[in-house]
Amino acid sequence: MTNGSDDRETNALDVRPADIRAATMLRQSGSMSFDAGIEMALAEAAAEMRVGRSEIIRLALREWFATRQRALLE
Numbered sequence: 001m002t003n004g005s006d007d008r009e010t011n012a013l014d015v016r017p018a019d020i021r022a023a024t025m026l027r028q029s030g031s032m033s034f035d036a037g038i039e040m041a042l043a044e045a046a047a048e049m050r051v052g053r054s055e056i057i058r059l060a061l062r063e064w065f066a067t068r069q070r071a072l073l074e
Contacts, residue, residue, distance in 0.1 A: 019068055023061050 025032070033039070046056045 016072075019065070023065065 034042070042053050042056050046053050049056065051059075
C-alpha cells in the first residue's frame with residue numbers, strides 16, 4: 001500500500017458519512033422543494049421516463065452512489 005492509497009482511504013472515510021446524510025435528505029425529498037430549475041428538470045425527466053418524481057430522485061441517488069464508490073476505489 002502506498003502513501004497515496006492511505007490518503008485516499010482516509011478521505012473515503014471522512015466523506016462517506018456526509019454522502020450518506022445528503023443522500024438520506026434527498027431520499028426523503030418528497031416534502032423537500034428544490035429551486036425552480038431543478039424541479040423543472042425532475043418533472044421533465046419523470047415525464048420522459050414515465051415514472052414519478054421520487055423514482056427519478058431514487059435513480060439519481062443510485063447513480064451518484066455508484067459514481068462515488070467507483071471514484072473512491074480508484
